[in-house]
Amino acid sequence: MKQSERPTTVVSEKTSDGRRSKVIAGFVVTVLLTSFVAATYGFGFYLFAQIVTDMRKDLGFGYTVVGTITAAGQLGFLLFALLGTWLSTRIGGGQVVVGSVALCGLCLVLLPMTNSIVLIGILLTVLGGTAASVYVPLVELVGRVIDYRHRGKVLGLVSSGTSYGVFVNSLLVPTFVQQGNWRGLWYSVGAGTLMVTAVAAFTFVRLGLFRGEDEATERAMHDGAERNTSARAGWRMVLVRWVVIIWTMKFLNGFACMPFQNYLSPYLREGLGFNIDFAAQVWGAIGVIGMFAGFAVGWLSDRIGVRASLVMCYTLFFISAVLLVVAPVGFLPMVSGVLFALAFYPIYGLVPAYVSKSVSGAAATVIFGVTNITQGVGGILGNYTAGFLKNLTGSFMWYYVVIAVATVILGTLTLRLPREGSPESAIGKRKETAVPGMAKDVAHAAG
Template identity: 25%
Template sequence: MHAPDRAPSYAHPARLILILSLAATVGLGIGRFAYALVLPDMRETLGWSYSAAGFMNTINAVGYLVGALLASRLIQRVGWAAAIRGGTVACVVALATCALTGNFVALSLARLVLGLGAAAGFVAGGALAATIAQSRPERANFLLSLFYAGPGIGILSSGLIAPFTLQYFGSGSWWIVWWALTLLSVAMTIPLFLIRIESSVRFSEGGHGSFAILPVLIYLAGYFLFGAGYIAYMTFMIAYVRDGGGGAMAQAAFWGLIGLSAFVTPWAWRGVLALDRGGLATAIILGTNAAGAALPMLGHSPAWLAISAVVFGVAFFAVVGSTTAFVRFNYPPQVWPTAIAAMTISFGVGQTLGPIVVGAITDALGSLSYALNVSAALLALGAVAALCQRKVAGRANGE
């Protein structure tokens, strides 16, 4: 992706980026993650195994991976505005489909479309947000962090809606929750049509420079393990809270704490993200993520669950930022798109395999606690892998 010679001027950059973040709110915060809130009722009502329940997030991850890999071509073909708005509208339609049917195939296709739409909105919206942030260099990091708060807003808002809706309407009301989330998503999509979305940034047609996988293979393995580990926690944790006797208030509080954590992430990790020492920053954040995922093993008490949500959430939202920082520290700008694409593929494959594999383990062993054990172990292994990554010799700072 090549930036224009002179960064364009934006009158209200913070407002523009916050509105663009609504694409991530709908596609990821609601489209991907709110499924965990509805999963226990869907599984019981529709008679799913944990493997089937995990598959619904696996197929969503497949859609996201494919969408992310095709995003640059989509932006070239239809433009920034159509990619962001079209992807978000596709998510809204898919959410409505989830409310209309209990058919496994139809729901799988809806989850697939949710992944595709979320990728289009997130990748295009994030790239455009980065361009807008660059127009204010002195505030660029803060402005860009506003976009990445989008998923947190979706997690927080869905956590305030889904548990209480299920409590009010009772068992089998999962489809009503999907309607409520669809209406919320419609409201959040409208502002995207009320702003002018444009950019002179273009994705280049040719290669982006030299990128070799071997020097960063261990780092890619760590990011793969993060993808597999985090999604297992985010898929099954609400079911764990509910199985432990947590009612609507406990579920809403737990999910809300994860969402709120997104807003403190930029400040919590500012110093760590500045570490230019190979994979050290990612290792520290992933280790914290693993600790958060492991805490529920110590008990079902509200205190432990609350601490788990906060620790996991604060680290969870920072991992992507740490990989971006790693790429910026170790490669010249012309290689960034290729390097980030490699990271996306590694993460996407892990995110695709994680839910269905952990679901199968849970089915075989008969307890959700095993799912959390596996999740924490995968994240811890990812931290160890990242710690083994050294700086990429001869490539840092454009060398």
Template identity: 25%
Template sequence: MSPSTSMTGLHYGWWIVISAIFSIFVCLGIGRFALGMLLPTMGEALTLSYVQMGWISTSNFVGYLLGALWVRRLIPRYGERRLIFLSLMLVVATMLFVSVANNFLPIAILYGFTGLGSGIALVCTISIMPHWFTTSWRGRAIGFLSIGFGLAVILAGWAVPWIDEQMAQTGWRLGWGGLALVCVPLVLFNLAMTRNRPTELGLTPFGGELERTDAHQKHDLQSVWTQDILGKITPRLSFIYFLFGLTYVVYATFIITTLVREHGMEQAKAGQFWIWLGVCSLFCGPLFGGFSDRFGRRASIAASLSFQTFAYALIAFGSGAWSVYASVVLYGLSTFSLPLIMGATVADYASPERVAGILGKLTAIFGIGQILGPILAGVMADYCGEFTAAYLASGSLAALAIAVTLTLPDPSGKE
């Protein structure tokens, strides 16, 4: 029996993928993106302004930023498995407390701690994957994690409008609490199944047999990247990730509010678009992950950003349901793939042992973009009376990110 194959014939790395899918479901799908569905009715019930809603979103990313910065010091001491469990439980607990909060300030503070848990869990979840999969499988394996995000968005898009219809002004409270409780068994499954390294089970990374003959060459290549080029790559990746964080979050936070308040849609109908976003997100990771394994991370990042640019343009200029559907489909097919591809990209340029540290830095810069995005969009919306200008600015900045992406060198060492 191959050392990279478990007793069942299925490499344990794929159980790691399933556990990671559940982690993403909790920390991002529910902990972050459910806000887009919950925000309109919560804002109405608590009479929140656009700026206050933006600050609630931003508080999440302040916590997310702190978590991404902190995680590099926590992993050597506690390990990814324990950190993922504790951070996911923090997400669940703070969402439960949000469900009983009565005004803006405690919600913003609590949701900041939700972001702290999300940031730690995301970095740990993605950084553990390169240890379990070799380069030729890394993009696909990490790409599957988008399934967790998609399932969570579908659940929120279906459940939140139904709860709001049944419970009226208090529906948002049951929404926060109910979604948090759904996460508990997934967190426990993650704790039971996750292992930090294949060596804990006497295994090697999946795909190891295919790449073992090139091990020395790859080790030498990674040394070259580490010593000579990685310092030049990291600022470019940081700028791309910053622009992505600054732009995608505007759409994620305010698209439902835009449809309800500016397009006059009922919450339930707007929720159908959110479900479509979730359905498309089920495929975005495998789609762009496989694309990146075949055509390279640079091409995949540029393609993902191109989809997002068109999505922002459609929601800004389009009219009618078709433009909204097209925008949501393009956004759903591309957006969540980019953080996953970024993780695979870092793993291509650096050794697995350095991935968490570099990814933590990038995620912190990404978090700064996410902090600024909702605030700036909220200010623009309050000034203009609508979100059109914010979506146009997002599209322009995404186009700039594409231009920077095209300057990235290939991991083979060729510019």
């Protein structure tokens, strides 16, 4: 009897070891992906915005140049979102992610080596682009490594990576700037980014996240399933109702969220008469909350569903905008900032979580890649509209009215989405053929 039990014991031990290895791999990949977003989003333009005054004094350029560089960075974001989507479906998401982080680190190191503002502008434009191309393949990678029931919290944490990058900036900037060494600051964050890139490349190779011959062979053996997750299927997603809703939502996210953040300080100081200390406190609260909000709401979404979590975030966003319109007095703008932080960072993790739980493979990459493009277009249009309304009415308040209306539309669109992982949200699913891994995902959702 004991001898017959031995094979079962060995199998159990192997199963336990396999699960432990998967958990460790998931943790390592989560940390790396979060650090990628921290580097590409948190450094680059966010660092440039913090030390632009010191760079201007040293290099002698004006705010017209700053505005031109900012616009070029947004253009770089859109171009790299397209390029990252195209490359991910051909050479693999792992290669695109690591390549983007490596390019980011290289630009960060090269930037302080020149006094030419033209070259600095080009490097910052590329940095803005790497923020897009590193984000596009995240859905694919998370779908390959992270269990269905944990994807919301993981993508929520990754979406908060920007806050961690900005936090690192806030620790480094005073030390370097006080010594008049803004160039050393760029070198430091660049060297750190390149070190993370090296660790990531080694880890991705060990975990098999770079496409190789084995994967190509496996995909060829599952030709019927491959058709459903191919890039060609992904580009046909314009015919799928929920995908169009997701793209529209991301456009409105860019249209509402980005201007809310960009014009908050000018509105508080110039429009409402608050001093710089109070405005800084509001921003500080947004930054600290942002470091934890993405993970917390992502964790919640794995339990109550992505759609319910999105509706909650848009409700908080609506209240935040309304407070700045009807009662921007006393301590209420701080409450508005807190509510904004609780909604803003999670939103950018919840949408990819929905995509990751509904479709896999190249189709997921294409869908999410297009969302980055629509979000960028929405951000550009939103910033322009906010500036136009300010010139027309003399106040930023009216754009916060527009933001409140946009959040109502976003909440309505969210309720029109099918439940993530349900048959209604499956891409290219037929009676006989299902997306690889989708059956398991739907089973998780149903359970």
